[in-house]
Amino acid sequence: MGPCRLRPQKKYFVALCEAIVAQQLAVKAAATIFGRFCDLFERGKPAPAALLELSEEELRGAGLSGQKLKYLRDLANKFEDKSIPQRRLTRMTDEEVVETLTQVKGIGEWTAQMFLIFVLHRQGRLADGGFGAQAGGADQL
Secondary structure, three states, X not given: OOOOOOOOOOOHHHHHHHHHHHOOOOHHHHHHHHHHHHHOOHHHOOOHHHHHXXXXXXXXXXOOOHHHHHHHHHHHHHHHOOOOOHHHHHHOOHHHHHHHHOOOOOOOHHHXXXXXXXXXXXXXXXXXXXXXXXXXXXXXX
């Protein structure tokens, strides 16, 4: 198959917002809601400070539940106060990234592992906490 050609993304906040929005939703519904969410931001690019300025009504109008709204605000606060050290994430160990991200309400170990795989492009990862992996028997590896 050749070498992996994926490169790390720098839009960590956006990727984590999308992960939170998509939780427990069908793919099409998640894409629709995330699109509406992005439309709330200048040039369609979510940013922590801008998210914190949006009203609950604006966020709910995009289709977000009250719980996801709380999760997104917690994520934005942690980016703003540097609890999530955005510039250091690529230099952190996998375990450090998981520990850092799971401090956010709404981000569990599985979501953090998906971030490692699909955003930071860490190779050799196998997320074992997701329903799909469990249903497929990966929890028995």
